[in-house]
Structure formats: C-alpha cells, structure tokens
Amino acid sequence: MRLVSTALSVMAYDYPTEKISVYVSDDGGSQVTLFACMEAVKFASHWLPFCSKNNTADRSPEAYFASNHSWSSETEQIKIMYENMKTRVETVLERGKVDEEYITEELERRILSKWTDGFTPQDHPAVIEVLLEGRKNRDIADHSMPNFIYVSREKSRTSNHNFKSGALNVMLRVSATMINAPIILNIDCDMYSNDPQTPLRALCYLLDPKHKSQLAYVQFPQMFLGINKDDIYSCEYKRPFQINLMGLDGLSGPNYIGTGCFFNRRAFFGGPSTISPPEIPQLGPHHVVDNLIQSRPTLDLAHKVAGCNYENNTRWGSEVGFMYGSLIEDFYTGFRLQCKGWKSIFCNPKRPAFLGDSPISLIDVLNQCQRWVIGGLQVGFCRFTPITFGIKSMGPFMGLAYTHYCFWPIWCIPITIYAFLPQLALLNGLSIFPKFSEPWFFLYVFLFLGAYGHDFLEFVVEGGTVQRWWNDQRMWTIRGLSCFFFAALEYSLKCFGISTYGFSVTSKMIDDEQSKRYYQGVFEFGVSSPMFVPLAMGAIINLVSFFVGLVRVLRGSNFEGLLLQMFLAGFAVVNALPIYEAMVLRSDKGRMSFKTTITSTCLALALYALASLLLRDRS
Ligand SMILES: O=c1ccn([C@@H]2O[C@H](COP(=O)(O)OP(=O)(O)O[C@H]3O[C@H](CO)[C@@H](O)[C@H](O)[C@H]3O)[C@@H](O)[C@H]2O)c(=O)[nH]1
Numbered sequence: 014m015r016l017v018s019t020a021l022s023v024m025a026y027d028y029p030t031e032k033i034s035v036y037v038s039d040d041g042g043s044q045v046t047l048f049a050c051m052e053a054v055k056f057a058s059h060w061l062p063f064c065s066k067n068n069t070a071d072r073s074p075e076a077y078f079a080s081n082h083s084w085s086s087e088t089e090q091i092k093i094m095y096e097n098m099k100t101r102v103e104t105v106l107e108r109g110k111v112d113e114e115y116i117t118e119e120l121e122r123r124i125l126s127k128w129t130d131g132f133t134p135q136d137h138p139a140v141i142e143v144l145l146e147g148r149k150n151r152d153i154a155d156h157s158m159p160n161f162i163y164v165s166r167e168k169s170r171t172s173n174h175n176f177k178s179g180a181l182n183v184m185l186r187v188s189a190t191m192i193n194a195p196i197i198l199n200i201d202c203d204m205y206s207n208d209p210q211t212p213l214r215a216l217c218y219l220l221d222p223k224h225k226s227q228l229a230y231v232q233f234p235q236m237f238l239g240i241n242k243d244d245i246y247s248c249e250y251k252r253p254f255q256i257n258l259m260g261l262d263g264l265s266g267p268n269y270i271g272t273g274c275f276f277n278r279r280a281f282f283g284g285p286s287t288i289s290p291p292e293i294p295q296l297g298p299h300h301v302v303d304n305l306i307q308s309r310p311t312l313d314l315a316h317k318v319a320g321c322n323y324e325n326n327t328r329w330g331s332e333v334g335f336m337y338g339s340l341i342e343d344f345y346t347g348f349r350l351q352c353k354g355w356k357s358i359f360c361n362p363k364r365p366a367f368l369g370d371s372p373i374s375l376i377d378v379l380n381q382c383q384r385w386v387i388g389g390l391q392v393g394f395c396r397f398t399p400i401t402f403g404i405k406s407m408g409p410f411m412g413l414a415y416t417h418y419c420f421w422p423i424w425c426i427p428i429t430i431y432a433f434l435p436q437l438a439l440l441n442g443l444s445i446f447p448k449f450s451e452p453w454f455f456l457y458v459f460l461f462l463g464a465y466g467h468d469f470l471e472f473v474v475e476g477g478t479v480q481r482w483w484n485d486q487r488m489w490t491i492r493g494l495s496c497f498f499f500a501a502l503e504y505s506l507k508c509f510g511i512s513t514y515g516f517s518v519t520s521k522m523i524d525d526e527q528s529k530r531y532y533q534g535v536f537e538f539g540v541s542s543p544m545f546v547p548l549a550m551g552a553i554i555n556l557v558s559f560f561v562g563l564v565r566v567l568r569g570s571n572f573e574g575l576l577l578q579m580f581l582a583g584f585a586v587v588n589a590l591p592i593y594e595a596m597v598l599r600s601d602k603g604r605m606s607f608k609t610t611i612t613s614t615c616l617a618l619a620l621y622a623l624a625s626l627l628l629r630d631r632s
C-alpha cells in the first residue's frame with residue numbers, strides 16, 4: 014500500500030496532469046505489485062479530481078485519511094473506495110497471487126497471463142504495461158490523467174543486474190522511448206510526496222537561466238515518518254540527510270541521496286559542455302519522440318531496452334546513466350556527476366517535500382548501515398577515488414567531503430580500542446592515561462568535552478532534542494563496534510575473493526509486537542547475529558571492569574591513575590544499559606538471544622585471559 018500512496022501522491026501533483034508520467038519499477042517482477050498499480054490507477058480517477066477540487070495538502074490517501082481532514086459525504090465516499098481498494102490489495106498480497114475474482118477486465122487478464130509457471134523474480138521476460146495513457150484516459154471530472162507505466166525489467170540468472178542502478182538505467186531508457194521528458198523525479202517506493210507544490214519548487218532551479226546549463230539535480234532532504242519519539246536507533250540520520258547537505262550546498266552542491274531528487278535528464282549523458290551520446294539516438298536527451306506511447310514501435314523498443322543483455326558493450330553504468338560498482342549507487346552517481354562539472358542544489362522547504370519509512374529493528378538498521386559502508390569503501394578504493402580523482406576534479410573541499418563518507422568505517426578502529434583497551438588495562442590495575450595531577454590529564458578532558466560538546470551543539474541547533482542526541486551518540490558507538498567493523502571485514506574478504514555481497518533491501522515488514530516495542534523505545538535484538546557479539550562483549554567487559562576498578566579504588570589503590578579509565582567504563586556502562594536489560598532482564602521476543610549472550614560471554618572471558626597474559630607483567 015505504500016507503493017500505492019507513493020504513486021498517487023506524485024500523480025496528484027499541482028502540475029499540468031498531461032505532462033506527468035509515472036513509471037513504477039518492479040525489480041522483483043511481482044503480480045501483486047502490478048495488481049496494486051492497476052488498483053491505484055482506477056482509484057486515481059476519483060482521487061485526482063477530489064484533491065484538486067478540495068485543494069488538499071496531503072495527496073497520499075494514506076496520509077490524508079490519517080490526518081484530521083474535513084468531513085463531507087464526498088470525503089466519506091472516497092474513503093470507502095480507498096478502504097475497499099486497500100482490502101483488495103492486502104488480500105491479494107496475503108494470497109501472493111491474483112485470483113479470478115479480482116480480475117474485472119479482459120485487459121487485466123491478458124496482462125496477468127504473462128506470469129506463467131516459469132516466471133520467477135530472478136528469471137522472467139521484461140513486462141512493460143501502459144496502465145494509463147494521458148491522451149486517452151480521463152478522470153471522473155473529465156480531466157486528462159497522467160501516463161502510468163509499469164516496468165519490470167528482464168531478469169535472468171546468468172546476467173548481472175547491478176541492483177538499483179541497473180533498475181534505474183532501465184527506467185531512464187524506457188522513459189526515453191515513451192516521452193523522453195527532460196526532468197526526472199526519482200523517488201523510492203518507501204517514500205511519498207508530502208507537498209503537491211514540490212515540482213514547482215524544483216523547476217524554479219532547474220529552469221533558472223543562471224543555473225540551468227550546469228545543474229544536474231535538485232536534492233530534497235530525506236525525512237522519515239514513524240520514527241519513535243527519541244529515535245533510539247538514530248535513524249533520522251540528521252547529518253548525512255540534512256545538515257551536511259546544507260554545508261555542501263555552499264560548495265558545488267549536495268551529494269545525491271537516492272530518493273527525493275529531481276534530475277536534469279541531460280546530466281546522464283556526459284558533462285555540462287560535452288555530450289556523451291547513448292548507443293542509439295532514440296535514447297539521447299534531446300530526441301523528440303514522435304510515436305504514441307502505446308504504439309507498436311514504441312513498445313517494441315521499450316522492451317528491447319529493458320532486456321538483460323541490452324547493456325552489453327555499451328557505456329551504461331560506466332559513462333552514461335546511473336553508475337555501477339557501488340552498493341551506494343546514489344553516492345557514487347552524484348559524485349561522478351559532480352566530478353564532470355555538474356552542480357546540484359539542496360532544496361529544504363519548511364513542509365517536508367517527501368516522507369519515508371525507516372527500519373525499526375536494530376538488526377535492519379545495522380544491515381542497512383553495513384551496506385552503505387561497503388558501498389562507500391567500494392567508491393573509496395575505485396579508480397575514481399575521491400582522495401585523488403575527486404580532489405583533482407572538484408577541489409579539496411568537495412573532494413574531502415566525499416572522502417570522509419568513503420572512509421567512514423575507519424571510526425571502528427578508535428571506537429573498538431576505546432571500548433576494550435582501557436577497560437582491560439583497568440581490570441589488570443594498569444593505568445594508561447595521565448594522572449589527575451598531571452597537565453596532560455586536562456588535554457584528555459578537553460578533547461572529550463570538546464568533541465562531545467561540538468557534536469551536541471550541532472545536533473541541537475538543527476532542532477534535535479537532548480534525548481535524540483544521546484541516542485545518536487550511543488548508536489555511533491554501536492555502529493562503530495558492529496556494522497563498521499563487519500563491513501570492513503566483508504569488504505576485505507571480497508577483495509581477496511572469499512565472498513560476494515548483494516543489495517539486501519531494507520526490511521519494511523514488522524510484526525505488531527515488534528512495532529509496539531519499538532514505539533515504547535525498547536531495543537530489538539531478537540535474532541542471533543554476529544553483529545551483536547562485539548556489542549555484548551563490550552557491555553560485559555565495561556561493566557566488570559567498572560566494578561573491579563571501583564573495588565580497587567575503594568581499597569585505596571591508585572585512584573588518580575585509574576580515574577579516566579573508570580570514567581570511560583562508567584560512561585560505556587550507562588550507554589550499554591539497554592544491552593544488559595536485553596541480556597538478563599527481558600523475556601520478550603526482542604531480548605538478546607541466549608546463543609549471542611553465551612558466545613559473547615565466552616569471548617569476553619577469552620579476551621580477558623589474553624589481555625591478562627599480555628598486561629599483567631607490566632603493572
Ligand atoms: O536490486 C535492487 C535493490 C533495490 N532497489 C530499490 O532501491 C530502493 C531503495 O532500497 P531500500 O531497501 O529502501 O534501501 P534504503 O537503505 O532504505 O535506501 C537508501 O540507500 C540506498 C543506497 O544503498 C539508496 O538507493 C536509497 O535511495 C536510500 O534511501 C527501493 O525502492 C528498492 O525497490 C531496486 O530497485 N533493485
């Protein structure tokens with residue numbers, strides 16, 4: 014249903030309907046998605062006139078009916094219609110296929126018959142269906158409607174699909190064969206448009222004669238609905254999705270963040286002054302389409318360019334279109350565009366232009382972050398690495414900004430050291446920081462307060478709350494210990510050819526219990542995963558060392574020398590409270606699994622034994 018909302022919210026933009034074309038990319042090739050699209054276009058013929066007549070602010074029906082909208086019999090009627098559609102889509106989703114009773118038209122039957130027995134998500138022909146044609150289809154108030162095209166690219170087990178950038182390149186080509194509109198909005202299916210004026214805002218920049226010839230894209234921030242009050246997993250990503258983009262806007266412009274972004278089609282074909290034409294002229298950014306979108310030649314060409322082997326021996330993904338080679342295709346594509354001399358603009362209106370979903374269980378958050386970090390490393394170590402190529406092409410500031418993202422996981426080194434080393438030393442009574450009476454002591458205090466103070470100020474000045482900041486700094490350590498570390502490990506294994514990785518789509522499905530716990534602000538561990546092991550180990554070692562240190566201090570030994578280590582362990586213990594709770598106090602399904610608890614306890618003991626061997630003699 015999120016897809017239906019997404020599609021309807023952009024179909025209902027305050028913009029001449031006949032100039033809008035919506036393309037849905039269904040990478041999994043699912044009958045259910047197609048069915049949802051068919052239902053969405055039927056509902057659209059009522060929804061679009063309803064929105065324009067009442068000039069509603071929420072154009073996603075889900076958001077509209079959840080808000081306190083004005084009541085009228087018309088509203089009531091359309092709500093019933095919406096609920097009916099929802100039930101139909103949800104039943105089909107549950108059954109996993111479209112049953113006879115849901116097929117009302119011959120056309121639908123013909124389209125759905127393409128799902129033959131051999132049709133699987135990994136192996137199927139291209140399916141491209143024009144579900145609405147603006148020229149022909151009219152809404153109930155007799156206004157024209159947008160074009161609506163369902164696209165599922167061809168898949169086969171033997172060819173490389175390049176994940177999301179592969180899907181986006183198919184969209185670029187299919188849309189070129191149909192309309193070839195010069196401006197493209199790219200939006201993820203887990204995000205809807207929250208403001209019908211958004212295209213006009215973007216067009217102000219894209220059509221501005223001062224910027225036009227250099228402007229590749231207008232990026233809106235990524236904002237999320239459904240994050241719990243204190244954002245326990247720090248999923249808002251205030252820095253990468255809001256604060257940093259503002260800063261980059263003062264240089265050559267924000268990086269591209271994958272969704273909520275209006276592109277100039279021309280930017281996918283070479284630099285601002287040198288055009289790099291695609292292999293067939295029909296796909297070029299200046300080509301004028303003269304066939305109708307449902308005509309045989311158009312559909313034939315569309316199917317051809319959506320084929321698995323179409324890209325063989327072309328420059329798609331290396332010079333043309335969205336770039337391949339990184340799990341964060343957005344970051345890499347934006348980077349390459351900016352290296353070619355394209356500029357971008359950050360547009361951050363008061364009313365969020367787009368609102369999306371974010372993962373709400375810890376393992377999903379960590380997996381998503383791990384994917385991003387691997388993607389960053391892929392860019393950091395590629396031929397076009399920002400450290401050299403980037404700095405050369407974009408100047409030191411932009412180059413370093415991109416470099417900083419690529420080498421994000423370096424944080425795992427200091428974080429891991431600070432999580433274990435001082436504590437293991439404390440356990441062995443070894444002091445590693447300066448004494449309270451020494452001047453160097455204050456350098457440590459200054460650095461700690463300086464770094465945390467700066468971090469805090471930046472966060473709160475941008476509208477964050479104190480609790481959210483606290484959770485943000487906790488998640489920073491958690492990421493450092495788990496996904497940064499595992500990402501670096503996985504990347505290295507891949508470099509030595511030991512493993513491969515894929516784009517694991519961020520999970521959006523959760524059960525009721527789980528979501529209840531999330532909204533109560535309770536951490537979700539549940540599954541047993543190696544990701545949690547270093548976290549639990551850190552939690553155990555810090556707790557034990559804090560108490561052992563306390564005992565030593567109470568016995569009067571070396572208080573001055575152990576003060577900083579005690580403080581560090583105490584600070585970690587406060588941060589790790591949810592972990593202790595999950596290990597011993599909780600009994601719900603989201604508690605730390607027994608296996609993880611045992612494994613981490615054993616490993617913590619082993620680490621302690623090893624450290625004692627190495628450190629004991631020195632104390
Ligand atoms: O093989 C694939 C994998 C993903 N997608 C689409 O990519 C989008 C983003 O996937 P999602 O699982 O929602 O990823 P997130 O971690 O939420 O995405 C963030 O990070 C991605 C880069 O890893 C960006 O592309 C996204 O825009 C950004 O929101 C979705 O619409 C998917 O349908 C594909 O089309 N084909």
Ligand SMILES: [Mn+2]
Nearest residue numbers: 201203370519
């Ligand atoms: Mn997403």
